[in-house]
Amino acid sequence: MPVESQIALSGVHKTAFMAATLRAGHYLHADEPKIFEDAYAHRLLEMTDDEIKAFNAKIPGHLLSTCPLRSRFAEDRLAAAVGRVNQYVVLGAGLDSYALRKGDELGSMIVFEVDDPPFQAWKRKRIETLGLNAPMQVRYVPCDFETMSIEDALASQGFIADKPCFISWLGVTQYLTLDAIRETLRWAGARPAGSQIVLTIVEPEGRPAQTTGPRNIVDFTSYISMEDMTKILHDAGFSRVEPLTQAAADEFFKGRTDGLATPDFNRALAAIV
Numbered sequence: 502m503p504v505e506s507q508i509a510l511s512g513v514h515k516t517a518f519m520a521a522t523l524r525a526g527h528y529l530h531a532d533e534p535k536i537f538e539d540a541y542a543h544r545l546l547e548m549t550d551d552e553i554k555a556f557n558a559k560i561p562g563h564l565l566s567t568c569p570l571r572s573r574f575a576e577d578r579l580a581a582a583v584g585r586v587n588q589y590v591v592l593g594a595g596l597d598s599y600a601l602r603k604g605d606e607l608g609s610m611i612v613f614e615v616d617d618p619p620f621q622a623w624k625r626k627r628i629e630t631l632g633l634n635a636p637m638q639v640r641y642v643p644c645d646f647e648t649m650s651i652e653d654a655l656a657s658q659g660f661i662a663d664k665p666c667f668i669s670w671l672g673v674t675q676y677l678t679l680d681a682i683r684e685t686l687r688w689a690g691a692r693p694a695g696s697q698i699v700l701t702i703v704e705p706e707g708r709p710a711q712t713t714g715p716r717n718i719v720d721f722t723s724y725i726s727m728e729d730m731t732k733i734l735h736d737a738g739f740s741r742v743e744p745l746t747q748a749a750a751d752e753f754f755k756g757r758t759d760g761l762a763t764p765d766f767n768r769a770l771a772a773i774v
Contacts, residue, residue, distance in 0.1 A: 513676060514620050517595030520672055521546055523568040526557030532759040537569040537576075541598035545627055562760040567767045568672070570753060574745045574769045575669045575699040585695055587611060588666035590655065592685070593673045596624060600639045607638045613660055615651060618643035651688055665695040665774075675703040675721040682723065683733060689772075690738030696774040698739075702730050707766025727768055739772035 525543035527535065529550055543553060557565060576599065579589060587609045591597050594614035600607065614621070621643050628635055644654035656662070668689050674682050689698045705724040725733075731742045750763045 514617070516672065516676075517593075517620065518546065520568045521596035522548065522553055522556050523560070523565060524572065525553050526565070527569045530554055530557065530759075531569075531761065532757060535569075536566065536753050536761070537573040539569075539572070539598055539602070541601045541633075542596060544631055544633075545596045545598065545624070547627075562762040563765050564767075566754070566761045567764045570745075570750060570764060571671050571701050571767070571769045573753070574771075575671060578697065578699050578771050579667050579669070582667050582697055583610065586665045586667045586697070588660065588664060589613065590615060590660070590666055590668045592651070592668060592670045594624075595620070597669075600636050601628070601633060604636055607636055609638075611638050611640060611659075612636075613640045613642050613655060613658060615642040615644050615654060618645060651685065663693060665693045667696070668692075668698040670698060670700040671769075672701055674700060674725065675723055677722060679723055679725075679733075682725075683737065686733060686737035686739075690734070690774060692774050694774050697771060699769065699771045701767060701769045702727070704766045704768060727770065730770065734770075734772040739774055741773045742770060743772070744768065744770035 521542045524537065524539040525546055525548075527537065528539050529543055530553075543550065546553070548556075588611050589599070590613045591599065592615050594616045597614065600612045600614070603610075616624075621641055625635075625641060640658040640660075642654050642658045642660075644651060652662070660666075670685070670689075677685075686698075689696070702725045703721060703723075704726055708721075708724060727744055731744075734742050745768065747763065754761055754763050
C-alpha cells in the first residue's frame with residue numbers, strides 16, 4: 502500500500518489496514534443485504550476498488566465475514582445503549598469510521614478514538630487530505646499502550662470516569678498476553694454500572710495448524726475459549742456476559758450467494774457492568 506512510505510508500519514498497524522480492507526470489500530462487492538455498511542473504509546484506504554476486490558478474493562468466506570460481523574454486533578449493541586450512555590470508547594480504533602458515518606446523528610455522544618500515536622496521526626492526515634470533517638464530538642486519544650495507561654490517556658481528553666461508557670475492543674485480544682488483556686478488562690470492569698464492552702477473541706481451535714487463511718501478518722499471542730473469557734470478564738467486575746451465539750451469527754448468512762459464511766473460531770461477546 503502507498504501508505505507504507507508515509508508511516509513506519511508495525512505488524513499491528515497492518516492488521517488495521519487489513520480489517521478496513523475487509524469492511525471496504527464487503528461494502529463495495531458483497532451481495533445485498535449487507536451485514537455492515539461502512540461507506541468510508543474504501544475512502545480511508547489508499548487502494549483502488551480493484552485492489553480491494555483482489556485482496557478480498559484471496560480470503561476464505563469464513564474469514565472474509567469476520568470484520569463486518571463483529572462491527573455489526575458492536576454497533577447494534579451501541580445503538581441499543583444510546584440514551585443510557587454518551588461516551589463511546591474505541592480501543593485500537595484503527596480506521597474505524599463510526600464518527601464519520603454518524604456525523605450529525607451523534608448528538609451528545611462523545612467518541613474517544615484511542616490508538617497508537619503515529620497511526621492516529623496518519624489517519625487524521627488522511628481525513629484532512631480527503632476533505633472530510635470529523636465531527637466535533639470526536640476526541641482523538643493518542644496512547645502508546647506500552648508506556649501509558651488507558652485511564653491516563655482518556656483523562657487528558659475529557660473522559661468522565663464516573664459516568665457510564667460503551668467500549669469496543671475488536672480484533673485485538675489475540676495479539677496480547679493474558680496479563681495485558683486482564684489489565685484492560687479490569688479498567689473496563691471498574692466503569693460505573695450500565696457500562697458495556699464488546700470485544701472479540703480467537704478460540705484455541707483457531708490455531709494456524711488447524712485452520713487455513715492468512716494469519717501471518719502478526720503472530721497471535723493468545724487463544725481464549727468462550728468459557729475462559731466469560732470467567733475473565735466476571736473476575737474483572739462485569740455482572741453479565743452476553744456472547745454472539747453461533748445460532749445468532751448464522752442468521753446473517755442464511756441464503757447468501759456471495760460465499761460469506763459464519764466465522765468459525767473468531768467470536769464476539771458483550772459484557773455489562
